[in-house]
Amino acid sequence: MDCQPIPLITDAEGITAEWMRRVLASGEASAAMEIARVEVGRLSDVTNALGNLYRCRLIAPDGGPASPASVIVKLPTANSLALRFARWMSLHRREHVFYRDIAAQSHLRVPALFYCDFEPRSHRFVLMLEDLGGMEAYRKSSASTKSGRVAPSGKSPGCRVASGRPMMIPHCPLAAIFSTPGKDASCRRFIC
Amino acid sequence: MQTVYLLTLPATLERFGNLFTARTRRLAEDFGSRIAPQFAAVADGPRTVVHGDYRADNMLFGGEGNKDLAVIDWQGFGIGCGMYDVAFFLGTSVTSDVRRLIERDALDEYHEIVSGLGAENYTREDSWQSYRQNMLSTLMPMVIGCGALDMSDPKLVNQTRELLSRVLTAIEDLDPWEFLPPPERFLSRGWGFATLSRFGYRAYRLALRLRPRRKRSG
Numbered sequence A: 001m002d003c004q005p006i007p008l009i010t011d012a013e014g015i016t017a018e019w020m021r022r023v024l025a026s027g028e029a030s031a032a033m034e035i036a037r038v039e040v041g042r043l044s045d046v047t048n049a050l051g052n053l054y055r056c057r058l059i060a061p062d063g064g065p066a067s068p069a070s071v072i073v074k075l076p077t078a079n080s081l082a083l084r085f086a087r088w089m090s091l092h093r094r095e096h097v098f099y100r101d102i103a104a105q106s107h108l109r110v111p112a113l114f115y116c117d118f119e120p121r122s123h124r125f126v127l128m129l130e131d132l133g134g135m136e137a138y139r140k141s142s143a144s145t146k147s148g149r150v151a152p153s154g155k156s157p158g159c160r161v162a163s164g165r166p167m168m169i170p171h172c173p174l175a176a177i178f179s180t181p182g183k184d185a186s187c188r189r190f191i192c
Numbered sequence B: 001m002q003t004v005y006l007l008t009l010p011a012t013l014e015r016f017g018n019l020f021t022a023r024t025r026r027l028a029e030d031f032g033s034r035i036a037p038q039f040a041a042v043a044d045g046p047r048t049v050v051h052g053d054y055r056a057d058n059m060l061f062g063g064e065g066n067k068d069l070a071v072i073d074w075q076g077f078g079i080g081c082g083m084y085d086v087a088f089f090l091g092t093s094v095t096s097d098v099r100r101l102i103e104r105d106a107l108d109e110y111h112e113i114v115s116g117l118g119a120e121n122y123t124r125e126d127s128w129q130s131y132r133q134n135m136l137s138t139l140m141p142m143v144i145g146c147g148a149l150d151m152s153d154p155k156l157v158n159q160t161r162e163l164l165s166r167v168l169t170a171i172e173d174l175d176p177w178e179f180l181p182p183p184e185r186f187l188s189r190g191w192g193f194a195t196l197s198r199f200g201y202r203a204y205r206l207a208l209r210l211r212p213r214r215k216r217s218g
Helices: A017-025 A078-089 A090-106 A157-163 A165-179 A186-191 B004-021 B020-032 B035-043 B083-091 B096-114 B122-136 B137-149 B154-173 B189-217
Strands: A037-044 A051-059 A065-076 A113-119 A124-130 B049-050 B058-062 B070-073 B078-081
Touching: A017 A037, A017 A113, A078 A090, A090 A113, A090 A124, A090 A186, A090 B122, B004 B020, B004 B035, B004 B137, B004 B189, B020 B035, B020 B137, B020 B154, B020 B189, B035 B078, B035 B122, B083 B096, B083 B122, B083 B154, B096 B122, B096 B154, B122 B137, B122 B154, B137 B154
Parallel strands: none
Antiparallel strands: A037 A051, A051 A065, A065 A124, A113 A124, B049 B078, B058 B070
8 A cells, every 4th residue: 555645736747647546546436546647638628717627548568548548737837926816716726625615515416526635834725627618618609590599499518608697597406405494504505 | 806807807808898888988997996895795695606607608408309418618607696597597508689679588587496496585586687797897807808818819819709799789788787886985094095995097098009109109
């Protein structure tokens, strides 16, 4: 059993097969994981001023995909201004707390957490999440028709956003928790 | 948070000032010294887990015919009024024309479902008023983000401009001025903090104005 603390990596260079193996082994489900190689690619189409997102493809010793085949690693940006901003607003701490303590109970679907770490003094953090690559990101260009009217029967993410409804319905159970007197007590410990 | 808001407001106005009308600019300035009471007023009601940045860019969708929705980017997570997420979503993620078309119906439906899930003493009118009040609150993350973040990426600038423009339009439409808390009582603790915050804002705004002159004279 490897008892050394897992180093808190600061950039994509730190995402190695060895680091990945240790991180995944620290979770119960993936203790037997074998990873020979990791292919790291930055998710450049995602605009995130405060963090860098990497898609990591995990390759097994036989050259095939490991399990999980792919994960998303989120690291803080190297930009000092953005990092200061994140610290002011406790943004990385909030996300860390959410995935560690809340996500599993969330009514909304969120990527499953494989690993998270946070260092309060430097505000450095790392999140390793389920890769929801099979899902589509929203593209603004398809949000509404040219006339500005909603396409009511549209099924693309853009049309669904434009109708508003599909995004708000999953949010309702969150609101219902608090709107019912006495049911918000369990949330209070998460205030940050 | 109030101090951060007021310190970032000058930079926001410098970068995106053309999106503000005289009225919304004045509101943004007045709001700065009243954020603490505003959020206290909103938080006075029932609370829940809020995402804090609940907009379309932070959502992933199932493919054609699949209703799956996943929400990512929880760095704004906290405990607050659930309607904040709704206001932020409708304020940022649909065009202003579409928002005007759907918001009443969407809010009614939202209220109906929340009530069906067990919310008590929560009327349709409560839901609408809370939505308007929370639209005012969305000014805070918008101003802080616009003023504090590095805007060297044109993609980020365009995205931010669009979001801010939509939020300001929503604020004009929903007319939430009545929810702006009154100024703090003279010489109270809150008054002292608000005065210091305002002073900091004005000093920073002045420093920003003087900066090009210093450069020229240097």
